[in-house]
Amino acid sequence: QKEVEQDPGPLSVPEGAIVSLNCTYSNSAFQYFMWYRQYSRKGPELLMYTYSSGNKEDGRFTAQVDKSSKYISLFIRDSQPSDSATYLCALNDYKLSFGAGTTVTVRA
Amino acid sequence: DVKVTQSSRYLVKRTGEKVFLECVQDMDHENMFWYRQDPGLGLRLIYFSYDVKMKEKGDIPEGYSVSREKKERFSLILESASTNQTSMYLCASTSDNEQFFGPGTRLTVL
Numbered sequence: 001q002k003e004v005e006q007d008p009g010p011l012s013v014p015e016g017a018i019v020s021l022n023c024t025y026s027n028s029a030f031q032y033f034m035w036y037r038q039y040s041r042k043g044p045e046l047l048m049y050t051y052s053s054g055n056k057e058d059g060r061f062t063a064q065v066d067k068s069s070k071y072i073s074l075f076i077r078d079s080q081p082s083d084s085a086t087y088l089c090a091l092n093d094y095k096l097s098f099g100a101g102t103t104v105t106v107r108a
Numbered sequence: 109d110v111k112v113t114q115s116s117r118y119l120v121k122r123t124g125e126k127v128f129l130e131c132v133q134d135m136d137h138e139n140m141f142w143y144r145q146d147p148g149l150g151l152r153l154i155y156f157s158y159d160v161k162m163k164e165k166g167d168i169p170e171g172y173s174v175s176r177e178k179k180e181r182f183s184l185i186l187e188s189a190s191t192n193q194t195s196m197y198l199c200a201s202t203s204d205n206e207q208f209f210g211p212g213t214r215l216t217v218l
Contacts, residue, residue, distance in 0.1 A: 041212075042212070043200075044198070098151040
């Protein structure tokens with residue numbers, strides 16, 4: 001079993017829709033939870049970062065962590081075509097463990 | 109802005125060749141990482157380094173070695189390239205818990 005499970009998609013939504021992305025994990029030692037965004041032919045860049053259970057908002061993005069269920073989510077409200085990218089969850093104990101990434105396409 | 113650069117964006121090599129992938133960061137970070145990224149598998153850690161001349165194996169070190177002679181430079185070496193090493197290779201350096209990635213090198217081994 002992988003340490004971090006993420007559905008690779010692909011996910012295609014119309015502009016303005018809410019995008020919901022999820023990861024599950026098995027290692028209780030993970031303390032930091034991150035979401036990276038990767039545009040085509042680019043390296044990943046950090047989108048959001050949290051270390052506690054609950055919600056964290058940043059503009060149209062909300063990261064949610066449920067440590068008891070070992071489940072993390074990323075929600076994108078009012079999605080835009082510029083949000084089309086691959087989204088990777090990443091969890092940190094002493095090193096980062098990444099999910100497989102979910103490819104999202106937002107149709108204009 | 110942190111900048112992580114990789115020596116090549118695209119590389120084509122033949123089976124058995126020795127391959128060097130170079131990574132340079134300009135923010136004086138101590139920690140540097142090499143990953144490979146494959147469809148459906150995400151990023152997998154090959155090697156990382158916490159300091160000059162220090163190296164640690166990641167999850168998939170077989171077939172690879174690394175060199176860190178200077179703080180800003182971390183090199184990944186494929187001693188004898190094989191077709192199953194065709195992949196996207198990403199270098200990263202770390203500040204606190206954020207990893208800054210380079211643009212990646214797409215390596216094809218024929």
